[in-house]
């Protein structure tokens with residue numbers, strides 16, 4: 356039987372700065388010019404918690420939300436208008452098409468097969484994804500003349516850029532094909548840009564942009580750096596403080612050996628929480644202005660930090676991980692997207 360007292364709080368927490376999240380959406384909406392900014396909230400709002408993210412963004416004025424899976428749409432139905440939810444993977448079965456109709460969400464149709472499935476389920480308002488060069492999902496340009504597309508109620512005709520975070524000639528090539536597709540489909544709205552695409556300028560905006568990463572503090576292009584604020588902060592507690600003598604080793608496989616007497620802190624954050632082994636020997640935590648480098652291997656539930664810069668830190672103290680996304684991506688070799696979506700279930704959020 357569960358004890359008659361609350362479960363003690365987790366030794367690690369993920370703080371989401373909802374003010375910064377709303378401010379980032381407003382900045383991206385302004386940068387989208389005449390287009391409105393929607394929001395990609397797939398993968399549980401990039402790991403931050405989709406429901407809380409959607410509530411904040413809806414209050415800020417966001418009216419279009421993109422998820423990948425039906426389950427992700429279902430989790431939002433009681434907090435926003437279903438017609439504002441667009442499901443990117445589209446209907447893979449008749450059952451999925453019928454669920455979309457019953458729920459009132461917009462499926463993104465990615466192939467002639469999905470178009471046929473949607474029509475067979477009764478049709479209605481939908482979005483269309485056109486492939487203009489990423490070769491992932493979407494109708495080919497030469498399928499757009501297919502009679503099955505006639506009479507579809509197309510809300511948004513969209514495509515997705517493969518290289519928007521680089522200065523690549525492929526961006527302009529995709530832009531040209533997207534324009535052709537929009538002319539052929541004659542939708543209510545057109546949409547091409549993800550976060551990075553917004554920074555490529557008005558040509559790329561259409562009527563609706565679809566930022567994800569930058570809402571959550573990611574910076575895929577330098578042009579966005581001054582406009583986007585950090586949203587996610589990670590903190591964990593010191594479980595134990597240990598004095599080391601010269602020659603003592605820390606962690607699995609003894610990859611760190613103390614050269615002098617020193618203190619290390621064992622911290623309640625490990626790869627099961629998404630703090631991957633990529634951070635072994637290169638991660639940084641801090642307490643105030645004191646920098647606390649990760650020493651040795653990150654293990655499943657713990658890592659160790661050098662406490663030289665913070666001699667007063669003690670068991671139970673909270674310390675923060677350096678997790679500003681652009682710098683953290685450079686330091687770890689992980690992408691800014693991975694750094695967000697990796698974050699595990701054990702954080703109190």
Ligand SMILES: *Cc1c(COP(=O)(O)O)cnc(C)c1O
Pocket residue numbers: 395397443515548549550551565566567568569
């Ligand atoms: C994930 C996704 C986005 C958001 O992309 P970011 O790079 O995170 O801004 C936009 N459109 C589609 C189709 C997506 O899958």
